[in-house]
Amino acid sequence: MLPISRRSLLHGMAGAGALPLLGLGGARAAAAAVGDDPAPRWVGAEPFAYVYDPSDSGGPRYLNDHTLVHARGRWHLFSIVGRSAPRGEAPDSAAEVSFAHASAPSVRGPWTSHADALTVDPSYFGEEHLWAPHVVEADGRFWMFYAAGGEGGAAINLATSDDLFTWTREPSGPLFRGRAARDPMVLRVGTEWVMYYTEVSDAGGHHVVAYRRSADLLRWSEPGVAFADASTDATVSVTESPCVVRRDGWYYLFVGPRGGYEGTDVLASRDPFRFELSGYAGHVPGHAVEVTADGGTWYASAAGWFRNGLYVAPLVWRDDPAPWQSPDNPVAGLDALGRLTVFALDAADRSMLRRVQLDPYGDGWSEWERFGGPAGAVPTLGRDADGRLEVFSLAPGGVNLHRRVQRPDGGWHDWEEFGGPAGAAPAVARDAAGRLEVFALSPGGGSVARRRQASPGSLTWDPWQPGFGAAAGAPPVVAANADGRLEVFALLPGGSGIAHRWQEAAAG
Incomplete structure (x- = not known):
């Protein structure tokens, strides 16, 4: 809990209504350039x-x-x-x-x-x-x-x-x-x-x-x-x-x-x-x-x-929206062989690094190794129904998203382009049917898009659904309810509230 002495100077007043949800709070400044001045950066x-x-x-x-x-x-x-x-x-x-x-x-x-x-x-x-x-x-x-x-x-x-x-x-x-x-x-x-x-x-x-x-x-x-x-x-x-x-x-x-x-x-x-x-x-x-x-x-x-x-x-x-930036914490998940695998960015050149647990029940770890691929932000992970990891990474400069999939033997397929709105590394979860779903913030936070695996563990994905959510003030997060229904949460522009959207039925 934050200390009261500093923050308590800001007293909220009872009865103040919340502002309505905004459609494009994360959009670029709307004012047009005047005279020779350029647009805002x-x-x-x-x-x-x-x-x-x-x-x-x-x-x-x-x-x-x-x-x-x-x-x-x-x-x-x-x-x-x-x-x-x-x-x-x-x-x-x-x-x-x-x-x-x-x-x-x-x-x-x-x-x-x-x-x-x-x-x-x-x-x-x-x-x-x-x-x-x-x-x-x-x-x-x-x-x-x-x-x-x-x-x-x-x-x-x-x-x-x-x-x-x-x-x-x-x-x-x-x-x-x-x-x-x-x-x-x-x-x-x-x-x-x-x-x-x-x-x-x-x-x-x-x-x-x-x-x-x-x-x-x-x-x-x-x-x-x-x-x-x-x-x-x-x-x-x-x-x-x-x-x-x-x-x-x-x-x-x-x-x-x-x-x-x-x-x-x-x-x-x-x-x-x-x-x-x-x-x-x-x-x-x-x-x-x-x-x-x-x-x-x-x-x-x-x-x-x-x-x-x-x-x-x-x-x-x-000139273009910068990718969402946040503290560079590592990300970890269990791989196809049941080992914890950790991904992080190199402090010197921002390349993607990986370290793998040598024994699922032991304390030994491999040395850090380069994992390749684009590294515009710390990646996010999805885990297929058969335990294989999928790594989703934002390209430097926020050009688009890329994806790399683990093979059943623990090795990895090559990197491939995944498209998407590319405003941030996406949120990833597995639905009740075992399909991965990805939720991504567009550049500048103008909207949230969604993409789903065609079937559990498939290398094929349905097309992007660009209008899944309106403007957001930060990348969304997703989690599964007790019955398997996915629920997505997003901060509204300016931090004025939190919006959520959920599946009406498991895998629906």
């Missing part, structure tokens, strides 16, 4: 690399919401920092009372730790915690905006510095307060500054990304709403860590957690004050994602309770 990321461990003599520490700022030839990191919790537990975010500080010549490192930049001060208008720092440089100074809570409720505070090492709080106190105001991010838009932050709306308690405007970084306007999510669930926030960047005439909002704790959705808009789910432009598999450019390359940085430090990945801007 699809956004993804290359694999994240672990670049900084903030642990000290007291033991392992984690980072969370953070900021990166380039000044005087070096990159500086400021971040929520806390003591890592035992495996399987979430830390107490109320104990997040200081900001870690490190610097490096590049966002990729190597990072050098410095003394924590700021520590909570209860005498300063009742500060209770230090969350989500964001730093900008203006008028010869550095300005750090952060969430601090305290007397009078949620507050956004300010500290300034001349050297990035010594920080002084604004004497007049918090810049403003809100219902759940936190996770500030400040961007220069035209002749003014815009602050985006996490909030809950007065009407219905929806999770929103709010904004305020300022000419001097000290006095801020009344709030507006840049993005409103359908969710009113008080225990789960889905508009955290907002980060907005401008590229080629479009603004891109990175916001999460969406599609899981370590998931960030991207929404594109020409208007920096209005983002909608119809502007869905991609997904980055990281928590508290920040976006920056270093030497002409765009990077996403990520951190979180369970990662013990900072991760960095190059951003990818694409």
